[in-house]
Amino acid sequence: MNNPTIGFIGLGNVGSQLAGNLLRHGIDLTVRDVDPERVAPLVARGARAADSPRELAAGVGLVITCLPSPAVSAQVMERPDGVLAGLARGKIWLEMSTTDPAEARRLAARVEERGAIAMDCPVSGGCHRAATGNISIFAGGSREAFERVLPVLAILGQRILHTGPVGSASMLKVLTNYLC
Template sequence: MKVGFIGLGNVGGKLAGSLLRNGHDVTVRDLDPKTAQAFLDQGAHWADSPRELAEAADMIITCLPSPAACSVVMESDDGVIAGLSEGKIWLEMSTTDDGELRRIADRVLATGARALEAPVSGGCHRAATGNISIFVGGDRESFEQVLPILTTLGRRVLHTGALGTASVLKVMTNYLATANLCAVAEALTVCKKAGLDMNTTYEAIKISSGNSFVHETESQVILNGSRNISFTMDLVLKDVGLFDTLAKNLEVPLEISPLLMDIFRDGQERFGPREWSSNIIRRLEESAGVQVLGHGFPAELTDDEPEEEGYEVVVTGRG
């Protein structure tokens, strides 16, 4: 199956790299041709437009920073939809709004092509090694058709149900990760102010009931001082905003989500929209007059688990 990949950013570039590393025929497209050069050097083909890419590929993957960006790539005159035909598959791997996803999917389906969503979760370091988790929404037949490629891109692949379900679950998990990040930032700052050793504090949290995936990953780059988690404050606001809007539309009166939005709006105003999200702790450092740093922690995360063939996660007891 020939794969077209649009969007070679922090996550998309690593996913496209997994495809090339595992021998797939890949055509790429990005707004910045310089970004694509490393992939071309590895054997990828280049498309001059999304339409050209869609015409050349059997499966078209989009991994873009916002619903608006996806709309442009998909719906412009030389967009993906213009190059679709019966039998092709569009796989949306962006973190996006479920309603917008279904709207564009309807246009894809009208061409005779199929539509799936497949947002990822687990961090850029796991995307780089093909060990990331993938949520997939869409019909079961299309899911099974692309599963061999999905198990190249990720280790754990979960079919979540109809189109839109994966997008809802993705923004939910990003909301939880953000809540964990803010809680970890407060915990580390308080312990630093109390005079505790930060390496000891890290290990204490890691072996306790207060542990989380966010602590095991983001706390390391926080304590290094780089705060480089390959994810920025504007993207946090986008993702948590999607979750917050979903809750409002469903008339669920949330309390924590609006507070997270306020925290990151303030962080973005102080440090800029492209500041690393983990540096949200800097708000607390400045207020408390401390620097929350440890010793020997990495500046960037790497996945130390070997790349393994992925598999479908089977849900038990699902009705």
């Protein structure tokens, strides 16, 4: 992706660090979080704030969500002013939240119904590694989609693994959480 416009939803401990890395690399970034105090520092550094997930998705080519639970992800995606309402053909959604593989596939199907591309890309390594761009990323989706987003993923992490179709990355993340 050359000169991507990226939207980032979920500015918690990991999400704020990942979004900060995008800004440090000069990415055109729009951000959204339910807590305005999490948005303000990124806006002060050059990001734009969106009033809703729909507005964010409508204004960018790539949407990243990094949210605390599958239920929150579903709400942010599916509510009337959610991400799905702003997605259009050719846009890309990366689910970086730790989520259930079946839920990742379900939401991906909703994204694909709109003509957009979906990938699940959970991260491993914690906020300290996210802050330095040294996090591990598992990426589930088509190989073509993976190749398109790899330059963005390379800004966010150093160890990036394409795991297969959507849902496979979330499955691997759940397994690593269980084992470690």
